[in-house]
Amino acid sequence: MASLKISSFISSVAVSSAVLFIIVLLQNCKVVHSFNVATHESGLRFFLSSVARPNEINKIPSLPEDEPPTFFGYNILFHRARFGGGVNLITGSPKRMNPANPRSQHLGPERYNSSKTQGSMNACVIPRSVFVREDSHRMCQELHPENTEPGDGVGLSFAINRQGHTVTCPYPRPKDCDTSRYNPGFCFLGSRGGKRWSGIQQNVNFDCPVNxxxxxxxxxxxxxxxxxxxxxxxxxxxxxxxxxxxxxxxxxxxxxxxxxxxxxxxxxxxxxxxxxxxxxxxxxxxxxxxxxxxxxxxxxxxxxxxxxxxxxxxxxxxxxxxxxxxxxxxxxxxxxxxxxxxxxxxxxxxxxxxxxxxxxxxxxxxxxxxxxxxxxxxxxxxxxxxxxxxxxxxxxxxxxxxxxxxxxxxxxFHSRSDSNKLSMAQSGFSSTYGKRMVIYQFLTYICDWICVKMFDHQIISRYVLC
Missing domain, CATH: 3.40.50.410 (von Willebrand factor, type A domain)
Incomplete structure (x- = not known):
């Protein structure tokens, strides 16, 4: 009799814990309708780089053979507007040659140079339905700061918080100084999820340090x-x-x-x-x-x-x-x-x-x-x-x-003074706003199994956003 009461007590505690977990989860998580970036025999669907063009045969957008890659999708995060609005997938294209010319990687007579890419970011609207099979292909909006220079590689690292404040930290801009090679790191600052940019962070010195x-x-x-x-x-x-x-x-x-x-x-x-x-x-x-x-x-x-x-x-x-x-x-x-x-x-x-x-x-x-x-x-x-x-x-x-x-x-060199010990550091190479949003993938396997059975797609990614 005692063992039966203990078992009943344990079961009630387990149920209560599960209910509590679900309540906490619902209070702290916002479910973003799942989506997939899927490969199909007819090509890539849903989110496409602006460099992609319709194929002459089947009209499916794809990267032209003579176009070097932009590394579209190198880095991704989700952003949901603080007051209303939809959810965007923000992705980087750090090998974009010139964001002012998003339709091509070539600059007139100049050919592509992977070490001179300015880079870019892209905002892609996420479909609101879980199981939508669209024949249309979604193009992504370019998000790129002004005053970028060849070699910056914008989109390599970026972060957006819930208020829409945006930061992206490109490659340092190296300079050959008299006695050393100086690598001043810096970040571009923006708002509205990267749709508006305010310029380079303050207190960045691109001149050779006086040492x-x-x-x-x-x-x-x-x-x-x-x-x-x-x-x-x-x-x-x-x-x-x-x-x-x-x-x-x-x-x-x-x-x-x-x-x-x-x-x-x-x-x-x-x-x-x-x-x-x-x-x-x-x-x-x-x-x-x-x-x-x-x-x-x-x-x-x-x-x-x-x-x-x-x-x-x-x-x-x-x-x-x-x-x-x-x-x-x-x-x-x-x-x-x-x-x-x-x-x-x-x-x-x-x-x-x-x-x-x-x-x-x-x-x-x-x-x-x-x-x-x-x-x-x-x-x-x-x-x-x-x-x-x-x-x-x-x-x-x-x-x-x-x-x-x-x-x-x-x-x-560590001397008696530490005032210059970071003057040659490559600051600004990585960016983050902290762990305000966490991606949970506990529904991935169920959703993937259903999508594969229904649409014969190979699923690459699916998320629940908290």
Missing amino acids: GLDIVFVLDGSQSIGGENFEKVKEWVLQVIERFNIDTGANRVGVIQYSHFYEGWGLDDQPFIKTEIALGEVRKFEQLRQHLTEVSLQNYTTYTAHALNKTVMDFEDSGRLFDPSTKQVLILLTDGISTDKEYLPYSAKYVRSFGIQTYAVGVADAVQSELRTIATGNVMSNERVYQVGDFSDLADIVERLQGDIIENALEG
Whole structure:
């Protein structure tokens, strides 16, 4: 008897839960009459790109053979007007060549270029009947912002909220700046479900960011280098600096040569840890070339740790060490063992504590563990470490070194200031208004089975909108 009462209680709870679920569902969901984008032996039905044209044989709209695809239907969402009105299927055509000419992908004498597409969005009215078999084919209305440019790819990502506020975020518009490739992301803003556009979001800067770069070369001037090889080192310095365009004034360069250290003398008084070119002293590349020709090899020992300490002083004297819009880079080149190697970990850490990014270039017999200590402090990592077998091979690392500096110092390096850490970010690539509308597909299988049996269609999609 007790078990019967328990079973009855459980059954009543289950029924009550099911009824409650249905009530909640009806309160929060609006059923959009199901539709299908169906394939049939006679072609595609219901929603068609504006590029589609009637076939000469059976009059069924289709994409002409000579027309490149627009990627119509790449991305979809539903939009129902807040106050009355029907429900639209909003879809993207990110490969639309020119939305002002929706009937063709070709622009007069110009041919289609997939990397230069402006893109577009489309609004397609959803039929109100579930099982409507229409012989007519619905064309979709073009929705595209003004002021789009080739390469934007509008329709790749977009969102519309219940009030009709619309946002679509195209591809970033890349620019080649002096020291980097800038990718300013942005979004177009609109209303009425994309039928009216107000322009590009505010506070978008399409100009190259003003980021200064201070580079100091710290060159080993010990006897083991040799005069002939030192000339190769100076030529290598010029090759690196030429890639960073110091003529604009945003980027500056300095050169320190080091060898011996005299105990009891201050760093400013050391004759063999010498600032050959003060940071920012030379503002033109040809002047830098002339100054370097006058620098001769010191021919002494290798006090690398003390040279690193001297470098911090030069950065401080430059006046931009604590400027958040300027990044500091130190490039040290050596070919052997440091005379003061016991101080090297402390000096290298001291340099990095100022947010100065260090690169270590070793030639011939340079000690790898010392190079790693200078670059990052991690003796197990080769990050920002370069090694070549001979001075003649220095030219082989110029391009890699430039790329490393741009990637780390200008785009992703975490210094003492975070004010510029997102200046190179590709913001605006994706868009959303949050989870106000959820698509439920729990009726899909039943509806699909009925539609297939009744109309012999292959169902692609069907939704209930909540």
